[in-house]
Amino acid sequence: MSTQGEKPTPSSATSSTAAAPKGGIHAALKYTGIPASWLTKRPKLPSRNWLIFIGVTTSLIGLYAYDRKKCREIRELYVKKVEHLAQEPMGSMELPRKVTVYASKWPGDEDADRSLRYFRKYVKPILVAAAVDYEIHNGRKHGALARLISEKIKKERRIEAGLEPAPISIVPTPINLSKEEAALKALAGGSIIVGRMTFKEYMEGLRRGWTESPEYVDREDALAHALENDGRFDEPEILEPASDLDGEPIPTKSRLAPSQGFTPYKLTPTSSSPSNTNSPSSSSIPLL
Secondary structure, X not given: OOOOOOOOOHHHHHHHXXXXXXXXXXXXXXXXXXXXXXXXXXXXXXXXXXXXXXXXXXXXXXXXXXXXXXXXXXXXXXXXXXXXXXXXXXXXXXXXOEEEEXXXXXXXXXXXXXXXXXXXXXXXXXXXXXXXXXXXXXXXXXXXXXXXXXXXXXXXXXXXXXXXXXXXXXXXXXXXXXXXXXXXXXXXXXXXXXXXXXHHHXXXXXXXXXXOOOOOOOHHHHHHHHHHOOOOOOOOOOOOOOOOOOOOOOOOOOOOOOOOOOOHHHHOOOOOOHHHHHXXXXXXXXXX
């Protein structure tokens, strides 16, 4: 027993702590099958490696979530700026504003629709909010967009010069525009260029369309003519000798060596008789 002035020993402190009543949560979880060591375990800081892993992972996830949030806010900001355009009234014979969207394949990327995915993700919501119509031209190969733009400009130049008749609509409609009105509408629409590679091909198409000849050139015929006259992979022509006979081949001298007749004597080798070889010479016999 401890007196009033004595300090409690460690054993008595431990027994008093163990005998202290526990909370209701501890008593409820005690009968759920959870080990008792887990209920009495005190929380502590994780190890150094776990702290590094948790810090790096949460930082990356936080940066990604912040970036997505800011992208949505910026997109909503631009959508709100153009929403009033969709509320403007239009006549029954009017057409909405139309823009031309240009996209092309990126260098070193086999995905030909990557530019269109960026357009649908960032640009299309703004056009839809403003009720603006759009037309997409996607170059699925390198140089296809530049060729498309140059051919379009050359065709317009041929029509302006009278070298080619203007296209006539088969079905007349009340909203058919004149030549001047169509040019003004196309100029008011504008163009949207997605990506730096698309901008390069767009400028190259403008240069070809306004600097080269507007005459129509069939590229397949031009390529076939160039391959025909390049002198490569051409088979040599075999000149057949002229023959005086009608359909009869000219006899030619054989270049093979003349064959010799078969004789059985050539199969037996010539050798001296054994009697001559075995008979001793007279000079080798000793004199008696």
